[in-house]
Structures are given as C-alpha cells and as structure tokens.
Amino acid sequence: MQYLKEEMRNKIVDEALKEFLKSGYKDTSIRTIVKNAETSIGNFYKYFKSKEDLYETIVEPVYSRLIQYVNRFFEVEVNEKMQEIFYSLLEEVIKIFEENRNELAVLLNSSKGSKYENCKKIFIEFITRTVTISFEYQLSMYKKAIEDNFIIKLLSYNFVEDIAIVLKEKRNKREVRKLISDLLEIFYGNIIGKLEVREI
Incomplete structure (x- = not known):
C-alpha cells in the first residue's frame, strides 16, 4: 500500500x-x-499542502544545490589557483544542469509569482561577480584594473537567458553540456581586451 x-x-x-x-x-x-x-x-x-508546497518540492533541492556552489565560488581566495578552482566548481554546476534540466527549466523560465521569481537575478549577479573577479585577477598581472564591468553585466544577463532557453528546448544531456560550454566561450572567451580598464 x-x-x-x-x-x-x-x-x-x-x-x-x-x-x-x-x-x-x-x-x-x-x-x-x-x-x-x-x-x-x-x-x-x-x-x-498547496501549489506552492508542490512547486517547492520540485525546485528547492536543485535550487539549494546551486546556491551552495554559488557560495563556494564566493569563498575562493583570489590567487594563482583561483582559475583552476573556478573551473572545477563550474564543472560541478554544469553537472547539476545536466542532471536536473527539467527542474532548472522550471526554475529559470516558470517561477514568476513564486518565492523563486528572483532566482534569475541571483544567477546573473553571481556570474557577473565571478567573471569580474576572474578578469580583475588576470588584469592585475599587468597592473591594470576594470574601470567599468557593465559589459560583463550585459553578457551575464544574456548568458542566463540563453541557458534558460537551452534547458527548456533541449533534452539530450550531452547537447545541454556542449551548448552551455559553447555559450561560455561565445560570451566570455575573448572579452578581456574589450573591457574598460585603468592603470593601477
């Protein structure tokens, strides 16, 4: 029974x-x-208990896992090992996207009206901050700093929007992984030279 x-x-x-x-x-x-x-x-x-309770049952486990990784990114010390740690954490995040495609598609595309409706904003801010920290460290080697990271904010917004579409439209895990990796390269692969920087 x-x-x-x-x-x-x-x-x-x-x-x-x-x-x-x-x-x-x-x-x-x-x-x-x-x-x-x-x-x-x-x-x-x-x-x-309610529709909200049901929704939370579906999205809370994957949301909590992602937030744990977000917090781990922010704990990374800024030094020469930072890039390696970032990539290893990013690999774990991509695995979450592969394994929980439907739940994340709901979270990123269908959360309006729920307590999770700001999750896209949280992820955009997280990606903006992570990319900015990484590029600032690289530039510091040349005694330069980012003057304005607005272009990173714009790219991060579009990156999250594109991931939301990928998760909603694509079923195959391998394809999801490849598209996310391709988007990372397209958005951030060659922008360090286009950033507004200043001497330090």
Missing part, C-alpha cells in the same frame, strides 16, 4: 513538472495537475 501512495505522489510531481514548464507557476492550476495525474483534489492535499 505504501508503494501505491509513493507512486501517486510521484505521478502528481511528474504531471506538475510538465504543467509548470508549459504554463508557469502563476498560471498552473491544481485542478489541471490532478486531472492529468488521474486523481482528485482531496487526494492531492494528502500529499501537498
């Missing part, structure tokens, strides 16, 4: 994930989820 309960809970989660991807948090209704899961609203409330 316990197996059947777990099976129904998983079915509700699976149908909710599809519906959140299609309609977004705000426009998804519990009625549609339970209809697609072939259960009742009464039965839904045996498993989840």
Whole structure:
C-alpha cells in the first residue's frame, strides 16, 4: 500500500513538472495537475499542502544545490589557483544542469509569482561577480584594473537567458553540456581586451 501512495505522489510531481514548464507557476492550476495525474483534489492535499508546497518540492533541492556552489565560488581566495578552482566548481554546476534540466527549466523560465521569481537575478549577479573577479585577477598581472564591468553585466544577463532557453528546448544531456560550454566561450572567451580598464 505504501508503494501505491509513493507512486501517486510521484505521478502528481511528474504531471506538475510538465504543467509548470508549459504554463508557469502563476498560471498552473491544481485542478489541471490532478486531472492529468488521474486523481482528485482531496487526494492531492494528502500529499501537498498547496501549489506552492508542490512547486517547492520540485525546485528547492536543485535550487539549494546551486546556491551552495554559488557560495563556494564566493569563498575562493583570489590567487594563482583561483582559475583552476573556478573551473572545477563550474564543472560541478554544469553537472547539476545536466542532471536536473527539467527542474532548472522550471526554475529559470516558470517561477514568476513564486518565492523563486528572483532566482534569475541571483544567477546573473553571481556570474557577473565571478567573471569580474576572474578578469580583475588576470588584469592585475599587468597592473591594470576594470574601470567599468557593465559589459560583463550585459553578457551575464544574456548568458542566463540563453541557458534558460537551452534547458527548456533541449533534452539530450550531452547537447545541454556542449551548448552551455559553447555559450561560455561565445560570451566570455575573448572579452578581456574589450573591457574598460585603468592603470593601477
């Protein structure tokens, strides 16, 4: 009997994930989820307190993992080993994107109206800061500093938007990984020479 309960809970989660991807948090209704899961609203409330509780069940584990890595990036000491550590942490982040494509697609594309609706902004700020720190360290070798990192902010905004599209449109893990790596190269591969810098 316990197996059947777990099976129904998983079915509700699976149908909710599809519906959140299609309609977004705000426009998804519990009625549609339970209809697609072939259960009742009464039965839904045996498993989840609310739509918000269900949404959190889906996105919170992957959101928390990402935030842990974000915090680890910010703990990295600025020195010659920084680049190596950044790349190793970035590899772990890409693995999360590969393994949790649907949940992240929901988080980045469909969180309006939920408590996670600012997650895109958090990731944009995180990427902007990480890239800025990395380039500042490289420039410091030549006794230069970034005068204005506005171009990095713009690129980071577009990078996160593009990742959101990749996660929503692409199914294959290998393809997701390649596209994210390609986007990193396209956006940040050759911009250090285009930054506004000053002598220090």
